[in-house]
Amino acid sequence: MTRIALIGLTAAATLLYGCNNAPASEQYGQTPPLPRPERGLLPNMKIADPTGWGDARPTVPQGFAITAIATDLKVPRQTLMLPNGDILVAEGKGGGPSPLRPKDIIAGYIKAKGTTTVKGGNRLTLLRDADGDGIYEGRSIFAENLNAPYGLAIANNKLYVANQDALVSFDYRPGQIRANAPPVKVTDLPSQINHHWTKSLAASPDGSKLYVGIGSNSNITERGMAAEVDRAMVWEIDARTGAHRPFATGLRNPTSLAVQPGIGQLWTVANERDELGPNLVPDYLTSVRDGAFYGWPYSYWGNNVDTRVRPQDPAKVASAVRPDYALGSHVAALGLAFSGPAMGTNFADGVFIGEHGSWNRSTPVGYKVVFVRFRGGRPIGAPIDFATGFIGPDGKTRGRPVGVTLDPRGALIIADDLSNTIWRVTPKPASQ
Numbered sequence: 001m002t003r004i005a006l007i008g009l010t011a012a013a014t015l016l017y018g019c020n021n022a023p024a025s026e027q028y029g030q031t032p033p034l035p036r037p038e039r040g041l042l043p044n045m046k047i048a049d050p051t052g053w054g055d056a057r058p059t060v061p062q063g064f065a066i067t068a069i070a071t072d073l074k075v076p077r078q079t080l081m082l083p084n085g086d087i088l089v090a091e092g093k094g095g096g097p098s099p100l101r102p103k104d105i106i107a108g109y110i111k112a113k114g115t116t117t118v119k120g121g122n123r124l125t126l127l128r129d130a131d132g133d134g135i136y137e138g139r140s141i142f143a144e145n146l147n148a149p150y151g152l153a154i155a156n157n158k159l160y161v162a163n164q165d166a167l168v169s170f171d172y173r174p175g176q177i178r179a180n181a182p183p184v185k186v187t188d189l190p191s192q193i194n195h196h197w198t199k200s201l202a203a204s205p206d207g208s209k210l211y212v213g214i215g216s217n218s219n220i221t222e223r224g225m226a227a228e229v230d231r232a233m234v235w236e237i238d239a240r241t242g243a244h245r246p247f248a249t250g251l252r253n254p255t256s257l258a259v260q261p262g263i264g265q266l267w268t269v270a271n272e273r274d275e276l277g278p279n280l281v282p283d284y285l286t287s288v289r290d291g292a293f294y295g296w297p298y299s300y301w302g303n304n305v306d307t308r309v310r311p312q313d314p315a316k317v318a319s320a321v322r323p324d325y326a327l328g329s330h331v332a333a334l335g336l337a338f339s340g341p342a343m344g345t346n347f348a349d350g351v352f353i354g355e356h357g358s359w360n361r362s363t364p365v366g367y368k369v370v371f372v373r374f375r376g377g378r379p380i381g382a383p384i385d386f387a388t389g390f391i392g393p394d395g396k397t398r399g400r401p402v403g404v405t406l407d408p409r410g411a412l413i414i415a416d417d418l419s420n421t422i423w424r425v426t427p428k429p430a431s432q
Contacts, residue, residue, distance in 0.1 A: 025219050027282055028383055032326035034301060037123070038277030045112030046362045048397040053419055056398060058369075059389040060425050063344070066387065067130045069129075069136040070422040074121030076415040077198070078256075078335070078403035079422065080152035084174040086415060087127040087136070087405075089422060093120030094148030094197030114397060115360070116418050122146045124161065126177055127422065134411075134426065143170065143179040149199025150259070153210065155239065162199035162212055165191035167237060187208070187242035190230045196271075198334075199377035202257035203239075205264050209249060210237040211288075213254030219274050220308050221297045234268065234288055250294035250320065256336035256403065257288075259349070260276050261378055269333035269353055271325070272300060278361040282326035285353065285372060285379060295320040325379040330358035331366035335404035339371070342410035344427050350374045352386060352412055354401035367391045369401050369414055387414060387425060 027033060060066045070076075073091055123146060128138030143161075151162030159172040161183065167185035189199055189212060196215025203210055216232040217223055234254055236247035253271040260267060266288040273296070274283035281300040291315060295302065297306040297309045302322035305312070327333055335354025339347050350373040355366035369387035372379045390399045399416040407413060407424075414423040 013418075026277060026382070027328045028326050030325060031212070031284050032301070032328075034281075034304060035277065035279050037280055039275065044278055044362045045359055047359055048357075048362055048364055048367070048391050050114060050116075050418055051392070051394075051396040051398060053398045053421075056389065056392065057415075058399070058423060060385045060387050061346075063252075063428055064425055066425045067134065067425055068421050069134075069424045070125075071420065073125065073420040073422065074118055074123070075116060075417050076125075076402070076420060076422060077150055077192040077417055078152055079405045080154065080417050081367050081405055081407055081412050081413070082154065082172075082174065085129065085132075085407070086175075087422070088142060088152060088159075089125045089127065089415065090152055090161070091121030091125060091402075092146065092148040092150065092164075094150070094194055096191070096194040096197070110289065114357070114400070116420055118420055120148065122148065124149060124152075124179075128177070128428055136423065140177045142177065143183065146183070150198045151212065153201045153203040155203040155207025155210075158207075158239075160186070160201060160203065160210060160239075162189065162201040163215070164194055164197040164199060165189055167199070167201070167210065167212060167242075185242075186239070187237055187244055189235075190214055193223065193227055195223075195232075196253045198253075198255055200255055200257045200268070202259050202266060203283065205215075205259060208239055210239050211235065211257055212237060212252070212255050213268060215253035215255070215271075216296065220306060228289055228297075234266075235367055235404070236290075243338075247290055248288045248292045248294065250296045250316075251288075252296040254288075255334045256354075258336045258338055258378065261338055261340070265377070267336065267351070268432075269327070269336045270294070271332055272329070273297075274305065274330070274360040276306075277287075278363070279329050282329050283331050284323035284327055285325040285333070285336070285351065286323035289321065292321045293319050294323065298414055301326070301350075325372065326356070327353065327370075327383065328365060330360045330396050332356040332358060333366075334402045336370070337404045337406045337412070339406055340408055341413065342408055342427075343406070347371055350379070352404045352406070353383070354404045354414065356400050356402055356417075357390070357397070364391060367397065367400060369404060369412075386412075387423070390416075390418075
């Protein structure tokens with residue numbers, strides 16, 4: 001299909017699908033408004049045109065400062081704080097061949113406009129601030145020749161990496177700058193098609209169990225249920241043996257996992273289904289309960305039936321667990337990190353969430369990092385903008401946040417996979 005034909009079909013999509021693009025009022029929290037589904041020949045699609053940061057940088061709240069601590073990376077997606085304060089960056093871009101429908105081709109063209117042209121590094125890069133002045137002067141390749149690494153975790157002197165096709169481990173000792181041996185496979189991960197290729201990762205507090213988020217192979221099973229075996233779920237993996245089991249299911253794309261400090265509860269941010277209109281379905285933040293089913297593909301936000309799915313399964317719909325907290329439709333949450341006292345009183349108790357940004361809307365949403373406050377161990381209130389400006393006043397996209405990681409010494413680390421930058425946000429000293 002020629003570029004001119006794609007542009008023509010994309011323009012037609014806007015006319016054929018409808019023009020209701022205003023965000024649903026207060027579409028966040030425990031009871032978000034859910035409008036009627038809107039369906040058409042093609043969905044609304046819009047990616048803001050990329051541009052460079054130049055002299056600009058993201059905007060952060062008063063009392064904070066933001067600096068770029070690494071640039072010219074190769075598609076940084078997630079980061080991990082190591083015990084000695086080093087930062088590990090997973091760089092890569094995955095996916096695989098898949099049968100395409102005309103709308104897949106158009107959506108792929110639109111999405112590609114908003115991504116970097118840099119080839120994924122398939123590696124882990126280590127950043128070091130040896131003197132603690134906030135300048136990461138040390139940079140080395142910790143491991144390379146990986147397969148689209150994404151999720152990272154450390155436990156019991158091992159570094160775990162979730163590639164798109166396998167969970168692997170490295171022996172790790174604090175301070176080392178390069179892996180001393182090739183990775184050891186813990187277990188294979190589902191990798192057929194890999195429509196949603198990212199494999200998120202978290203370790204249990206004692207390191208005995210590993211949790212891997214595995215996204216679906218479609219929007220709404222249009223590739224058939226055989227393509228969805230072992231997908232749209234979180235696996236629990238025995239770190240010693242590699243044995244695994246479904247821990248929670250019906251999560252369309254659990255893109256980041258984090259364990260709640262002091263409690264041990266597993267949480268995720270998940271990307272919900274597309275092509276039901278600009279205000280359906282809200283992406284969400286939720287605790288991940290052992291044995292729970294979260295609705296995909298049969299229903300959304302609890303027991304709201306998705307009539308596109310055939311055959312239906314009323315029993316599964318009836319069992320669907322409603323997520324804890326809506327983030328808004330199509331924000332594409334890809335990063336999740338619990339905060340702590342080092343980030344100051346206003347941002348001490350809650351989670352930071354990296355929102356990569358929408359494509360299934362003609363009015364973009366997301367493209368920022370937000371903070372969701374917690375009280376009594378649960379999310380409350382409205383999301384608070386923490387890092388914005390990734391879309392500039394000119395409507396062009398300068399960056400797209402992915403992973404967020406807390407440095408307990410007092411910083412938030414943000415991976416930006418459009419400008420290939422790692423940002424560091426710190427509270428300013430009281431005298432500034």
